[in-house]
Amino acid sequence: MSDQAIVEKLKAKFSAAVLDVAEYRGETTVTVEKESIVEIGTFLRDDCGYNLLSDLCGVDYLGKSPRFMVVYNLYNITTKQRLRVKVPVEEQDAKVDTVSGVWGTANWHERECWDLMGISFNDHPDLRRILMPADWQGHPLRKDYPLQGPDREPYQGRLS
Amino acid sequence: MAVNTETMTINMGPQHPSTHGVLQLILELDGEVVQKATPHIGFLHRGTEKLSEYRTYHQVIPLTDRLDYLAPMSNNLGYVLAVEKLLGITDEIPERAKQIRVIMAELTRLKSHLVWLACHALDIGAMTVFLYCFRERESVMDIYEKVSGARMTSNYFRVGGLSDDLPDGLDKEIRAFAESMPGHVDTYEGLLTGNKIWQMRTKGVGVISAEAAIDIGITGASLRGSGVDWDLRRDNPYCGYEDYDFEVPVREECDTFARYKVRLDEMRQSSRIILQALDKLKPGPILADCPKVCLPDKKDVVNTIEGLIHHFKIVSEGFSPEPGEIYQGIEAPKGELGYYLVSDGSPMPLRMRIRGPSFVNLQALPQMVEGKLLADVIAVIGTLDIVLGEIDR
Numbered sequence: 409m410s411d412q413a414i415v416e417k418l419k420a421k422f423s424a425a426v427l428d429v430a431e432y433r434g435e436t437t438v439t440v441e442k443e444s445i446v447e448i449g450t451f452l453r454d455d456c457g458y459n460l461l462s463d464l465c466g467v468d469y470l471g472k473s474p475r476f477m478v479v480y481n482l483y484n485i486t487t488k489q490r491l492r493v494k495v496p497v498e499e500q501d502a503k504v505d506t507v508s509g510v511w512g513t514a515n516w517h518e519r520e521c522w523d524l525m526g527i528s529f530n531d532h533p534d535l536r537r538i539l540m541p542a543d544w545q546g547h548p549l550r551k552d553y554p555l556q557g558p559d560r561e562p563y564q565g566r567l568s
Numbered sequence: 569m570a571v572n573t574e575t576m577t578i579n580m581g582p583q584h585p586s587t588h589g590v591l592q593l594i595l596e597l598d599g600e601v602v603q604k605a606t607p608h609i610g611f612l613h614r615g616t617e618k619l620s621e622y623r624t625y626h627q628v629i630p631l632t633d634r635l636d637y638l639a640p641m642s643n644n645l646g647y648v649l650a651v652e653k654l655l656g657i658t659d660e661i662p663e664r665a666k667q668i669r670v671i672m673a674e675l676t677r678l679k680s681h682l683v684w685l686a687c688h689a690l691d692i693g694a695m696t697v698f699l700y701c702f703r704e705r706e707s708v709m710d711i712y713e714k715v716s717g718a719r720m721t722s723n724y725f726r727v728g729g730l731s732d733d734l735p736d737g738l739d740k741e742i743r744a745f746a747e748s749m750p751g752h753v754d755t756y757e758g759l760l761t762g763n764k765i766w767q768m769r770t771k772g773v774g775v776i777s778a779e780a781a782i783d784i785g786i787t788g789a790s791l792r793g794s795g796v797d798w799d800l801r802r803d804n805p806y807c808g809y810e811d812y813d814f815e816v817p818v819r820e821e822c823d824t825f826a827r828y829k830v831r832l833d834e835m836r837q838s839s840r841i842i843l844q845a846l847d848k849l850k851p852g853p854i855l856a857d858c859p860k861v862c863l864p865d866k867k868d869v870v871n872t873i874e875g876l877i878h879h880f881k882i883v884s885e886g887f888s889p890e891p892g893e894i895y896q897g898i899e900a901p902k903g904e905l906g907y908y909l910v911s912d913g914s915p916m917p918l919r920m921r922i923r924g925p926s927f928v929n930l931q932a933l934p935q936m937v938e939g940k941l942l943a944d945v946i947a948v949i950g951t952l953d954i955v956l957g958e959i960d961r
């Protein structure tokens with residue numbers, strides 16, 4: 409099935425939830441509403457064969473509304489096709505339903521996304537920090553988090 | 569005297585030789601049986617993704633060396649392919665550059681698998697294999713040093729091609745190495761495959777079914793040991809892999825022994841690919857003809873005004889891909905290595921996400937060891953072939 413056919417199938421089933429479809433460099437990206445991500449994920453896994461969640465991550469578009477995107481890079485091991493699904497997330501309500509029940513691999517990816525990007529996942533079985541120390545404050549991958557870390561003067565280059 | 573029925577919690581790592589780096593496992597033991605295993609990671613977190621957002625696309629390449637430090641050129645390859653896809657110049661890469669990339673990527677696979685086999689065997693108690701593997705790995709390191717000047721942090725590939733051509737005569741050295749490699753693999757097999765102790769420590773240990781492996785996201789040789797016939801080099805070819813003739817080894821047993829056999833067969837196939845690439849190798853350019861992306865030849869910088877301008881612009885400012893996003897996955901030695909790049913039209917990536925195979929494969933560890941013996945934890949860590957630089961990024 410071509411990417412277009414899958415997008416049509418998705419639109420037919422979830423017409424209200426599909427916000428945008430884009431193609432760039434031969435890759436298809438579908439933006440959907442965050443409320444229906446679990447339903448759409450289950451549909452894509454069971455009816456379209458996207459059995460592997462290659463990657464899950466958050467992107468911070470600081471200054472835009474909505475500020476965050478959670479990106480799901482899917483792969484179909486049978487037909488060797490990829491599909492990207494994105495959900496927009498507002499800063500005030502930075503919460504998405506977990507897809508760790510759909511693809512088990514999402515468990516750690518979502519922990520990492522919470523740890524570094526500060527997007528939390530509803531009903532996640534084990535939402536703890538994963539890379540940063542447990543008592544760390546803040547979420548380092550956010551664009552408004554300074555590169556040098558908090559409470560430090562920005563590096564000005566070598567003084568010589 | 570009453571029998572003590574409490575479980576015991578022990579710390580394995582972060583300083584433990586068989587955790588292959590700074591991995592900490594909290595193990596809850598009932599006698600020698602693991603009840604619960606909780607991995608703790610992040611000790612080697614260097615913020616590669618964050619740092620990348622403050623560097624131009626070219627300046628990110630050396631950071632990628634340090635992800636999977638046992639296979640630096642594979643990381644470089646995935647990253648430059650991703651940037652080339654983002655720029656839309658994938659078709660412009662010269663044949664010679666692609667062939668040299670394939671040679672180096674396959675040498676890297678050999679190098680990575682040699683360390684895997686060495687450490688895996690050492691953990692289980694076979695010391696001799698370790699010494700043999702490191703001897704062969706040294707040859708790959710020498711080749712690395714001759715092409716890039718560094719034994720580990722190679723930084724050899726460039727967006728659009730390579731930083732430099734192969735030195736004279738090196739192709740002969742690579743050929744000799746690739747030709748000798750299948751014989752070496754036979755030696756390792758002779759030491760291990762029929763070895764009763766090796767079989768008892770690996771057969772039926774760390775079993776994971778194909779469905780469970782896909783659900784938890786295992787990729788690469790570990791997945792092929794569970795009977796899933798999937799290799800990105802063959803199924804989503806990149807860098808000209810469609811032109812090479814090689815087999816993808818798959819085993820159905822789903823255990824540590826199956827993954828061991830898959831990786832050894834992969835090493836034989838890698839030598840085949842290297843020899844084919846060497847046969848194809850013809851003199852020619854090693855950098856794409858994209859003056860706004862690739863640094864011009866030094867002669868042109870000195871003699872032509874365009875060359876000088878391009879050199880100045882690329883060095884001082886970098887290049888700016890159009891706004892957009894792409895995902896590029898490659899078959900790294902440890903599994904699917906993916907780069908997800910988002911550009912906002914500036915010379916630095918808005919987001920550079922690394923999907924490290926070790927990170928995802930390690931997630932399967934608890935379900936592979938729970939209910940099994942403590943000694944099997946060592947075998948499972950080895951068979952998953954993790955490297956902490958890539959897990960913690």
